[in-house]
Amino acid sequence: MTIAAVCRRLSGAIAAITRPLSVAGRNLAALLLAVMVGVVLAQVGWRYGFGQALAWSEELSRVLMIWAVFLVAPWAYRTGAHVSVTLFFDALPGAAAHTLRLVLTSLVVWVLWRLLVESLDLMADGRSLQTASLGLAMAPIYTILPASFALMALVGVERWLSQAAAALDALRRRPAAR
Amino acid sequence: QSAAHTLRIGFLASPDDEDYDGALVFKHYVERKSAGRIAVEIFPSGQFCGNGRECIEGLQTGTLDIHMTTVGGLGLLFGPAQVLDLPYAFADDGVAQCVFDGPLIDQLRDAVLDAGLGMRLMAASNTGGWRNFATRATPVRHPDDLEGLKIRTTPAPLQQELVRRLGARPTPVTWSELYTALATGVVDGTKNGVQDLVGMRFHEHLKHIALDRHSYMGALWWVSEQRWQMLPEPVRRIVHDGFQQLELVTRALPIRAEVDAYRAFEAAGGTVHELSPEARAAFRARAAGMRTWFAERYDPIWLARLDRAIAACEAGRQADFDAVAGAPNRDPTPPRD
Amino acid sequence: MSLAYFWIFVFLLCAGMPVVFALLVGPGLSLALDGQGAFHRALLSRLYNGLDSFPLMAVPFFILAGEVMNASGVTRTLVDLSRTLIGHVRGGLAQMNVLSSILFAGLSGSAVADTSALGKMFVPAMVQAGYSARFAAAVTAASSVIGPIIPPSGIMILYAFVMNVSVAGLFAAGIVPGLLITLALFAVVAGLARRRGFARDAAPAGWPARARAVRRSLPALLTPVILLGGILGGVMTPTEAAAVAAAYALALGLIVRRSLKPGDLARVFTTAAVQSGVILLLVGAAVSFAWMVSVSGLATDVTTAIRASTDNVLLLLLLVNLFLLLVGMVLDAGPAILILGPVLGPVFTELGVDPLHFAVVMCVNVTIGLATPPMGLVLFVAASVSGERVEALARELLPFLAAEIAVIALVTFVPALSLTLPRLLGFA
Ligand code: NA
Numbered sequence: 001m002t003i004a005a006v007c008r009r010l011s012g013a014i015a016a017i018t019r020p021l022s023v024a025g026r027n028l029a030a031l032l033l034a035v036m037v038g039v040v041l042a043q044v045g046w047r048y049g050f051g052q053a054l055a056w057s058e059e060l061s062r063v064l065m066i067w068a069v070f071l072v073a074p075w076a077y078r079t080g081a082h083v084s085v086t087l088f089f090d091a092l093p094g095a096a097a098h099t100l101r102l103v104l105t106s107l108v109v110w111v112l113w114r115l116l117v118e119s120l121d122l123m124a125d126g127r128s129l130q131t132a133s134l135g136l137a138m139a140p141i142y143t144i145l146p147a148s149f150a151l152m153a154l155v156g157v158e159r160w161l162s163q164a165a166a167a168l169d170a171l172r173r174r175p176a177a178r
Numbered sequence: 179q180s181a182a183h184t185l186r187i188g189f190l191a192s193p194d195d196e197d198y199d200g201a202l203v204f205k206h207y208v209e210r211k212s213a214g215r216i217a218v219e220i221f222p223s224g225q226f227c228g229n230g231r232e233c234i235e236g237l238q239t240g241t242l243d244i245h246m247t248t249v250g251g252l253g254l255l256f257g258p259a260q261v262l263d264l265p266y267a268f269a270d271d272g273v274a275q276c277v278f279d280g281p282l283i284d285q286l287r288d289a290v291l292d293a294g295l296g297m298r299l300m301a302a303s304n305t306g307g308w309r310n311f312a313t314r315a316t317p318v319r320h321p322d323d324l325e326g327l328k329i330r331t332t333p334a335p336l337q338q339e340l341v342r343r344l345g346a347r348p349t350p351v352t353w354s355e356l357y358t359a360l361a362t363g364v365v366d367g368t369k370n371g372v373q374d375l376v377g378m379r380f381h382e383h384l385k386h387i388a389l390d391r392h393s394y395m396g397a398l399w400w401v402s403e404q405r406w407q408m409l410p411e412p413v414r415r416i417v418h419d420g421f422q423q424l425e426l427v428t429r430a431l432p433i434r435a436e437v438d439a440y441r442a443f444e445a446a447g448g449t450v451h452e453l454s455p456e457a458r459a460a461f462r463a464r465a466a467g468m469r470t471w472f473a474e475r476y477d478p479i480w481l482a483r484l485d486r487a488i489a490a491c492e493a494g495r496q497a498d499f500d501a502v503a504g505a506p507n508r509d510p511t512p513p514r515d
Numbered sequence: 516m517s518l519a520y521f522w523i524f525v526f527l528l529c530a531g532m533p534v535v536f537a538l539l540v541g542p543g544l545s546l547a548l549d550g551q552g553a554f555h556r557a558l559l560s561r562l563y564n565g566l567d568s569f570p571l572m573a574v575p576f577f578i579l580a581g582e583v584m585n586a587s588g589v590t591r592t593l594v595d596l597s598r599t600l601i602g603h604v605r606g607g608l609a610q611m612n613v614l615s616s617i618l619f620a621g622l623s624g625s626a627v628a629d630t631s632a633l634g635k636m637f638v639p640a641m642v643q644a645g646y647s648a649r650f651a652a653a654v655t656a657a658s659s660v661i662g663p664i665i666p667p668s669g670i671m672i673l674y675a676f677v678m679n680v681s682v683a684g685l686f687a688a689g690i691v692p693g694l695l696i697t698l699a700l701f702a703v704v705a706g707l708a709r710r711r712g713f714a715r716d717a718a719p720a721g722w723p724a725r726a727r728a729v730r731r732s733l734p735a736l737l738t739p740v741i742l743l744g745g746i747l748g749g750v751m752t753p754t755e756a757a758a759v760a761a762a763y764a765l766a767l768g769l770i771v772r773r774s775l776k777p778g779d780l781a782r783v784f785t786t787a788a789v790q791s792g793v794i795l796l797l798v799g800a801a802v803s804f805a806w807m808v809s810v811s812g813l814a815t816d817v818t819t820a821i822r823a824s825t826d827n828v829l830l831l832l833l834l835v836n837l838f839l840l841l842v843g844m845v846l847d848a849g850p851a852i853l854i855l856g857p858v859l860g861p862v863f864t865e866l867g868v869d870p871l872h873f874a875v876v877m878c879v880n881v882t883i884g885l886a887t888p889p890m891g892l893v894l895f896v897a898a899s900v901s902g903e904r905v906e907a908l909a910r911e912l913l914p915f916l917a918a919e920i921a922v923i924a925l926v927t928f929v930p931a932l933s934l935t936l937p938r939l940l941g942f943a
Pocket residue numbers: 617618619620621622662663664665666667668
């Protein structure tokens with residue numbers, strides 16, 4: 001088996017994990033968005049219908065929004081939904097483009113790894129703090145951070161492997177064509 | 179660039195606030211005294227950290243060196259601190275500042291350090307005078323006037339409970355949405371210091387302030403304990419003295435700035451209502467249950483500590499007055515109403 | 516701290532790294548190289564807390580409202596209305612393209628997304644009616660980049676969030692400049708229609724047909740009324756109004772029109788969650804980047820440099836206009852505002868420019884830059900939706916852009932155009 005094939009096989013194995021998880025995250029985020037609408041409507045309704053402002057609705061909806069954002073992120077990365085500027089990249093010759101792509105993906109994986117480590121530390125430290133109105137501990141709220149960064153980093157590795165395979169293929173094709 | 183230590187001060191207030199003046203005096207003092215070995219960088223307006231929780235986490239992990247919390251902000255971390263926010267506890271600036279200079283603050287510093295919260299209390303000062311009720315249309319001269327009004331509060335349970343006990347409806351609104359909420363009438367009023375009201379241009383829509391002075395806007399200045407432990411003894415001394423400078427400035431400035439703020443408020447067509455003694459007593463009576471509220475949640479020893487500190491300060495002030503007036507010696511603890 | 520992070524960011528951005536990651540890798544890498552890795556915690560902390568804002572929640576709610584309206588065909592009723600009202604005028608469908616995209620564009624905070632959504636609806640309809648695809652795409656691009664100036668507007672919410680100005684005030688400030696641009700675009704379309712002798716799109720519709728179209732589109736036309744009325748009338752904060760708008764759109768699609776099947780809901784909510792997740796993560800990353808800009812002293816340096824260059828506020832505004840038009844070439848409006856707002860806004864506020872006035876200038880600019888040749892994201896999207904070549908499309912866009920740039924100049928140098936309305940409503 002060639003190295004390219006090994007990369008591809010590994011990438012596929014990782015995809016078997018990242019695909020269902022990222023889809024599940026995205027779907028859960030859609031559900032949370034629906035709950036957010038409900039919570040904020042309740043906030044307006046209670047103020048005008050019952051003359052009582054809810055103390056917890058704002059805080060709850062903020063937590064839901066943050067969770068939704070981080071739940072969507074791995075799926076967005078996996079499907080290339082994040083905005084990028086590709087004007088200059090498209091102008092690059094093949095070999096340079098393959099190399100650049102691998103370097104960029106490595107950097108993304110590195111920064112996601114750093115954020116993963118930092119978010120685990122944040123959870124460990126965050127135990128003493130509470131949210132302002134519901135008095136919830138921060139640590140469980142923060143769990144979404146390492147979960148999301150870990151899955152995104154895994155997606156990054158998956159992409160890196162398939163990009164490496166493509167680069168190796170291109171390398172092999174070129175001398176043959178000459 | 180030759181500085182051996184860089185201290186980063188981050189807080190939420192803007193450069194127009196006396197917190198910034200205090201930080202500036204601190205920076206000037208510390209950099210001068212240390213002959214440039216300590217550099218101080220100031221990040222106002224939430225540039226370094228955007229909310230109380232985030233700033234406290236920064237202190238705890240040592241990314242931020244110095245930060246100011248309000249009493250309510252500290253409450254997220256250390257509930258008993260809210261004893262300083264109990265309504266109508268301090269009679270005036272003199273008593274409040276005396277309490278903030280006394281043993282209660284040392285007890286608070288020790289309690290926070292003992293709880294392993296990673297921050298050391300360096301100064302207890304003021305940020306913006308006193309909280310008062312300010313309303314759009316209804317003049318508040320008695321707690322009855324608050325009945326049913328939607329009053330904006332922070333989401334802190336103590337603030338909400340106070341508003342509820344006074345007969346109004348606590349309505350949490352984000353600070354940045356409050357101008358719109360007041361302009362359009364989503365809320366009927368808010369409770370803030372007059373400088374914040376004028377600074378945020380709320381006086382364009384608020385027409386009445388009731389001077390009930392329900393809480394002294396305490397400002398607690400902290401150093402990251404992690405950083406403190408890394409500082410050599412002589413540097414600690416300079417930092418400590420720098421905070422004393424900061425304390426002098428941030429205590430005095432709000433009293434001065436208030437004068438202009440009230441003038442601006444009245445110039446914009448607002449009315450400031452000084453309360454009658456009867457009305458003041460009625461406010462106190464309605465809020466009296468807040469002590470029980472506190473005792474049900476936190477160690478009541480803090481209530482005893484507060485009472486002791488206030489009694490000592492009021493006695494001291496009476497003694498000062500007697501010395502000035504040449505009055506005959508009286509019972510040193512006058513009855514409190 | 517060195518300024519390496521800024522150049523790393525620019526390089527990664529041009530190299531094609533997703534903007535959200537480039538915003539994090541730039542500062543992250545530069546801190547690591549400086550041996551300041553401990554501050555990665557601050558980047559994470561800003562990323563999380565940058566999102567922890569109730570006003571920001573208007574973004575997902577507006578996106579949801581827009582998605583629901585498209586999915587339930589509410590938007591299409593507007594096209595029908597335009598056909599019956601002014602379909603018989605020369606260039607009537609083009610005029611209505613302008614009007615409906617200005618009313619409903621700008622929900623998402625991404626002019627690129629708006630162009631593709633509106634383009635998909637209008638370009639085929641216009642081609643069918645006999646316009647060239649090139650002209651149809653140009654009208655769509657020119658009008659949808661300007662949608663976010665008239666409320667509701669996603670990018671204004673983003674601006675209000677990063678610069679701490681009132682959302683309602685900013686909405687009010689955008690109305691007159693937005694109307695001016697609408698009028699300018701109407702004039703351009705009318706002029707071209709006469710010069711090119713466009714055919715009339717339809718025979719004049721009878722009054723009964725018009726009444727029917729009005730009745731059918733009334734619920735859609737009510738959305739901005741509910742939104743602005745709710746906010747300006749003091750019933751709701753802008754965030755709450757956004758949630759109410761989303762719920763209203765849902766009720767309209769599910770109950771009143773019954774064009775939205777419960778089965779469509781999952782798709783609509785998923786699309787909205789993905790779109791808003793992408794924008795909001797970018798918000799968080801931009802807040803992290805802004806932390807680095809402020810801690811490294813870059814913001815202060817830029818401020819000092821700008822102040823030292825000239826005292827002439829008008830000249831500075833002119834320069835900043837040119838700069839923002841250039842930025843619009845590579846960055847979508849949302850990211851441009853998130854990254855540059857915190858740097859530029861305070862400079863001009865300190866020079867005495869009203870924050871709301873500068874906000875409007877900046878919002879108009881970054882969106883128009885998107886459609887300015889030689890390149891721009893909206894230009895590319897419009898080209899791909901219509902199947903036209905970019906150069907051809909760019910030439911077709913010139914008269915529209917000339918009109919829009921003239922309005923920018925007017926709005927820049929006559930602050931009263933943006934400030935009068937918010938002052939009357941008590942927001943400034
Ligand atoms: Na719009």
